[in-house]
Amino acid sequence: IAGITQAPTSQILAAGRRMTLRCTQDMRHNAMYWYRQDLGLGLRLIHYSNTAGTTGKGEVPDGYSVSRANTDDFPLTLASAVPSQTSVYFCASSDSSENEQFFGPGTRLTVL
């Protein structure tokens, strides 16, 4: 793989179900990010990780959790999905918080 991959590409989920969105990068970037993108709104940061073993909350963290066990992987978990979490989710990485971010292809999630 080259760059950032996300899985699944799209998912329809029943409300109340647990879901993990996967993100893997092979660029050895230290920093990783999860955003959601909704129509008419800018990208909003959910959680971030500046380096393996550390995570932080972004602008809209409620209902989401993340882990960063190693450099490459940064999964996002919805413990109990709600319809307002219907969105396109993008994972991104950068070699530091000072440089440009590279984005994965996105996961389109629909919660019914």
Next chain:
Amino acid sequence: GQNIDQPTEMTATEGAIVQINCTYQTSGFNGLFWYQQHAGEAPTFLSYNVLDGLEEKGRFSSFLSRSKGYSYLLLKELQMKDSASYLCAVRDSNYQLIWGAGTKLIIKP
């Protein structure tokens, strides 16, 4: 609060020049980014400004005025493939990116 403003939509003609403006009010400033996003795809990096002035990169240029909280992206010799959304983002005092909602650019032949 933090705010990034861009026009929602713009239309331009193939071969012409278009300027997309971005104004911002953020807690701190550590650089401004422009990204391009084609429909259904991920954003891709276009340019970065941290000092006042113009940065030129081929057909695309980006300008920054920190005192005015203002930037623009200039696209020259427009091509049909330039039809996309253009996202302005400011890195704040916490080194997090604050994003505008994006400007959808429609190119007509």
